[in-house]
Amino acid sequence: MAADHAHAHALGHAPADKKPISQGVLAMVLFLGSEAMLFASLFTAYFMVRYNVAQNHWPPLNSSGEPFELPKVGTGVNTAFLVFSSFTVWWAEHRLKHGDRKGLERGLLVTMLLGLTFLVIQINEYVHLGFTPQDQAFGSTFYTLTGFHGLHVFVGLVLLLICYLRVKRARDFTPTFSTPLVAASLYWHFVDVVWVALYILVYLV
Amino acid sequence: MATYQPTHAHTGHHHVHGPTRSAWDYWKRAIVGVITGVVLGFIITFLARWLFGFDGLWASQVYWSVCATLAGLGFIIGIGCFDWWWDYLRGRKVDYEDHSLHGARSIGDYFRPNTDHKVIGIQYLVLTFGMFIVGGILAELVRLELAFPGQTIADGETYNGFFSGHATVMIFGFVIPVFGGLANYILPIMIGAKDMAFPRLNALSFWLLVPAGVMLGLAQFVGAFSAGWTAYTPLALQGTTGQTLFEIAVQFAGASSIATALNFLVTVMTMRAPGMTVWRMPLFVWAQSVTAGLVVFGTPFIAGSQFMTWFDRVMGTNFFNVGGGGDVLMYQHVFWFYSHPAVYIMMLPGFGIISDVISTFARKPLFGYRALAFSTVAIAVLGFGVWAHHMFVSGMPGWLRFPMMIMTIVIAVPTGVKVFSWLGTMWGGKIHLKTPMLWAMGFVFTFVIGGLSGVFLGTLPADIQLTDTYYVVAHIHYVFFGGSVFTIFAGLYYWFPKMTGRMYNERLGQIHFWLTFVGFNATFFPMHWLGAVGMPRRVADYDERFADLNLFISIASLGMVIGTAIFFYNAINSWIRGPKAPWNPWRGRSLEWLVSSPPSLFNFDAVPQVVGGPYQYGLPGARHAVIFAGEDLGGGELTEVDRRTMLVVANESVGSQALTDRVRQLAASGVWRFTFLMPVEDGNNRAAERRLQSALSVLAAEGIDANGSVVSGDPLSAIRTAVADDDPQQILLVTQPRGASPWLDRDMVDRVRKASNRAVTHMVISGDDARTPTRSSAVQTIAVVANDAMGEGLATAVQERADGGPVSAVVLCPLSLDGPGWTDDAESVRDAAAERARAVIASLQEAGIPARGEVIDGDPAEAARIARDSYGATSVLVGTIAGRGDADIVEAVTAAAQPVPVEHVFVEAAPPAL
Known part of the structure; x- marks a missing residue:
């Protein structure tokens, strides 16, 4: 037993009944802490521009004298898609616990489709916004925050896709060993939470 | 058999098969990866600009950015860091415990991705010490320019490139990652683990650092970045291509840091040996874990700051452009929110090393172990609350000044706890002044000076006077060089025998220390004075009245250059041909000293059981851990081992x-x-x-x-x-x-x-x-063949060779009596020869070199044959008296001794007359 303890490594391939949390999941939790700090640095920039420089005259006026406008409603609907996808990935994991691999597959597929929908709508929003990253600090912070988030959605999609391929091709994941799946879904939840915070702080407030 | 050999053929569960590809195969792919990255970057940028109708297809900084980023990624993919994951995502059957890239059997295995934490540790150390040389050369260029007032070797812009490059290479390329190297090698062994938690991620962390280093180096040639390592806006926005490369290099180095830090945290949290509670961890483990926490939560802020600067430079965003509603001071807040904790990232692991070294060489339990551990955590936590003390005169809101000053001065408390704990450990100890201990004590001396000048700079009124003067340069070098670098050398000498399996040369180590210690203080102490009387930093020219001291400083800095050259000679020479190191040369207690030097492929052949604290020197019956051989090796019970x-x-x-x-x-x-x-x-x-x-x-x-x-x-x-x-x-x-x-x-x-x-x-x-x-085979046998040249000169020659490793000597005095035969005269000649041989033997014995010998009836060639065949000599020293033209003798001996190497020693003075 002791020997197992000392060399149980590599992607958290550890006996699930002996450890409260696998190494892979622990690493993902810590990594998400790091990611949270990355977004915190970008939010710091956003708030300093908004409160220090613009004195909360927000949104500021664009070059034609009108305040910048963000599509609150359309993005709200898009937010709902992303939030819903958190539940579907949770459902997928839940199906695996019951040994339902078909359900796991379907859950992952639906989650990825929702994530992709979010990205497509977001890109469409970029095209029709009418301002660019070069349009004042407002445009810079807006595009950087949403762009970094979009990049994270993309990475989350890749992680989910890898999990999906492992399920399809390698018959991976069992109720007792699903560390990569748990890690990917944690990442997905994180991307979701960041978006909700971003939507509230950048679009609504 | 209850002792166990350091088995390199591991018999456990690990499936190890030799790598089928040579290092060159990986590098061929890496080169292809880099070229693909550059070409792809060019095409993507061109197509994007063309399709989306940008004004003008050419924008050099955009092309540089995309090409450099993709080239860096292409290198990492090409060298093979993602091979396993590529198989994984294709749905191939993969072995989670895949050890095919683990361990080094040849030099080539150090030049490819390797999942063995010990190999990665060496890779880190070699790469970072390479950076240390680059940074050192840049530092000497700085001192050369500043040796005399006016323009000496470079104009202002080039000079700015020198000091920016020096600081950046030293900080991001040396001090931060070199601790990663030491910790990579030692930390898993210290906690009784067979490897890090994520060996493949560990390899990736190292190889991410390579593109970062290359980009920092390349930047010097494409218009060096000249905004300082802090890259303040708006200065950084005006820089040239080098500045763009700087920003990308920092991202690569940052990603490397974060990945390593995650790995350390998970390793320490989940892979400690049975019995290794957190209060039994050596302080290096404590320090490295706390540092890893700082890296994980701090580094994203420098990533953020550099992303924004990069976007402002390349995309024309307005983060720091006041005209576009941006906030130029915001850069400093975001940057220092990482970079102040970063000074602790560069210092805390050193504190850990010093605690280990001082306790071991004072032969006393560490004074205030828990206080040292808690103060490490306290420094890390407080470190997140003091960033704005770098900005007292930046025009930031005035209300921020006072709390930042108080917090800064409060940090002196946990730091003081540490210093007093080290002094308390040494107090009444039996101090062994070996090289690591010298560095540790030198560190305490210089770091206290650096800490005190830090309190001055943290105090608002003093800082307003002293900021941006040479006082700051003196302070930063007292804490980074006199602090971090001294601890790095302490750790490197301390663990050199463990990592290389060879002993370094103690005398050269001590010369290295004293040259550096004296040179360091002579270089940086006068800078306090220069700063106090108003010499500004970061300028290529200065007022005539500072000239004398600056020339003195430039000359003094050469002491460090010579010391460093001696260090490199000692390290390389000892690594290749130093004497074999015992398992535990310092009689240390922590786990790395309970395994062979260097440790076997998976460190431990049996799981160690930790039974006590790591520093209980001199306490009867106390021990940190026991390792007993597994059943398959015939090992016994824990009680028997005692x-x-x-x-x-x-x-x-x-x-x-x-x-x-x-x-x-x-x-x-x-x-x-x-x-x-x-x-x-x-x-x-x-x-x-x-x-x-x-x-x-x-x-x-x-x-x-x-x-x-x-x-x-x-x-x-x-x-x-x-x-x-x-x-x-x-x-x-x-x-x-x-x-x-x-x-x-x-x-x-x-x-x-x-x-x-x-x-x-x-x-x-x-x-x-x-x-x-x-x-x-571990002892060289030197045969000394000489007749009337036999004397002190040859004894000294043998002693010189004994400094390089264990030797024994055979003293042979050939006496060819081809004269009239056996006469009374021959008898006295023979007695005289025997007397000379006896004197040399006695002299060698006196020096601690085992020696025997005899008088040989025959010519020197015969003596060489006897040395080879009867005494198993591994080398032959032939002594002749200078100026007598005995070349034929040397030739004959060389021929007779084949294949044993023969060296010729001239003895200057004639031996005393009979």
Whole structure:
């Protein structure tokens, strides 16, 4: 037993009944802490521009004298898609616990489709916004925050896709060993939470 | 058999198969990856600009950005960091415990992705010390420019490139990652783990650093970045291509740091050996874990700051452009929110190293272990709340100044706790002034000065006067060089035997220390003065009145250059041909000293059991951990292991065939650790140390765990101390026969028995046997062949060679009597030759080199043959008297001694007349 303890490594391939949390999941939790700090640095920039420089005259006026406008409603609907996808990935994991691999597959597929929908709508929003990253600090912070988030959605999609391929091709994941799946879904939840915070702080407030 | 060999053919569950590809195969792919990255970057940028109708297809910074980023990624993918994951995502069957890239069997294995934490540690150390040279050259260019007022070698812009490059390379390329290297090698062993938690991620972390280093180097040639390592906006927005590369390099280095830090945290959290509670962890483990926490939560802020600067430069965003509603001061807030914790990222691991080194070399339990651990955490937490003390005069909101000043000064409290704990550890300790300890004590000295000037700078009124002057330069070097770099050298010398399996040269190590210590203080102490009288930093030219001191500083800095050159010579030379290191040269307690040097492929052949704290030196019966051989190796129970340690008290016989044979027998019968104690009463420690080194090398080569020390003074009190220190179960007392032994005259056996309360075995080794050196491949046998050149000159030549590793000597005096035959005269000639040989033998014995010899009837060539065939000599020294033209003799000896190498030594002075 002791020997197992000392060399149980590599992607958290550890006996699930002996450890409260696998190494892979622990690493993902810590990594998400790091990611949270990355977004915190970008939010710091956003708030300093908004409160220090613009004195909360927000949104500021664009070059034609009108305040910048963000599509609150359309993005709200898009937010709902992303939030819903958190539940579907949770459902997928839940199906695996019951040994339902078909359900796991379907859950992952639906989650990825929702994530992709979010990205497509977001890109469409970029095209029709009418301002660019070069349009004042407002445009810079807006595009950087949403762009970094979009990049994270993309990475989350890749992680989910890898999990999906492992399920399809390698018959991976069992109720007792699903560390990569748990890690990917944690990442997905994180991307979701960041978006909700971003939507509230950048679009609504 | 209860002792176990350092098995490199591991018998456990790990599936290891040799790599099928050579390092060059990986590098070919890496080159293809880089070229693909550059070409792809160019095409993507071109197409994007063309399709989306940007004004003008050419924008150099955009092309540089995309191409450099993709080239860096192409390198990492090409070198093979993602091979396993590529198989994984294709749905291939993968082995989670895949060890095909683990371990190094040849030099080439160090040049490809390797998942062995020990190999990665070495890779880190070699790469970062390469960066240290680059940064050092840039520093000397800075000092060259500043040696005289006015323009000396470079204009202002080039000079700005020098100091920016120096700081950036030293900080991001040396100090931060070099601790990652030391920790990579040592930390998993310290906690009793076989590797890091994520070996493949570990390899990726290292290879991410390579593109970062290349980009920082390349930047010097494409318009060096010149905004300082802090890259303040708006200065950084105006820079050239080098600035863009700087920003990308920082992202790569940052990603590398974060990945390593995650790995350390998970490793320490989940892979500690049984019994290794957090309060039994060595402080280096504590420090590295806290540092990893800082990296994980701090580094994203510098990533953020550099992303924004990069976007402003390349995409024309307005983060820092006041005209576009941006906030130029925001850069400094975001940057320092990382970069102040970053100074602790560069310092905390060093604190850990120093704690380990001081306790080991003072032979005392660490004073205030828990206080040291808590103060590490306190510094890390407080470190996130002081960033704006770098910005007192930046025009930030005034209300932020006072709290930041108070927080800054509060940090002096946990730091002071540390300094007093180290002093308390040394107080009343038995301090061994070996090189690591010198660096540690030098560190305490310089770091206190750096810490005090830090309090000055943290104080608002003083800072307003001193900021942006040479006072700041003095302070930062006292904490980064006198602080971090001193600890790096302390750790490097401390663990050099463990990492390379070879001992470094102690004398060169001490010369390196003193040159650096004196050169460092002479260089940086006067800068306090320069700053206080108003010399601004970061300028290429200065007022005439600062000229004398600046010239002095530039000259003094050469002391560090020479010291560093000696260090590199010592490190490389010792690594290649230093004497074999024993398992535990410093008699340390933590786990890395309980395994062979270097450790076997998976560190531990059996799981260690931690039973106590790591610093309980001198406490009877205390021990940190025990490792007992697995059942398959015939190992016994934990209780049995306790009886199997032995203190060997001996002097002249150490290194002799007779004693080594006895130790071998004892090892085979179950004694698993030998501690040699050599009490020296006449004060000739050098000779005793040489004999000890030789004996330990022989035993280390055979996988027997042995360590030892030479102690001056009364043998009895030395034995008492050693028993209290190491708690051996038995004592082996080796003496000369009764009558020839002063120890026996003083009834030593009984007195040792009474004083130690241990089982004492008495062993007699007579004079001749004590002088017969051990035959072992670890000991070089030098044959000295000379007739009338035989004398002190040759004895000195042998001693010089003995400094490089254990040797024994055979002194052969060839006497070809081709004259009139056997006469009375021949007899006296022969006696004189024998007398000369005896004198050399005695002189070598005196120096601690086992020596024998005889007078040979025959010519020098015959003597060389006898040296090779009967004495197994591994090299031959031929001595002739200078200016006598004995070239034919040397030639004949060289031919006769084949294949043993022959060296020729000229002896200057003629030997005394008969």
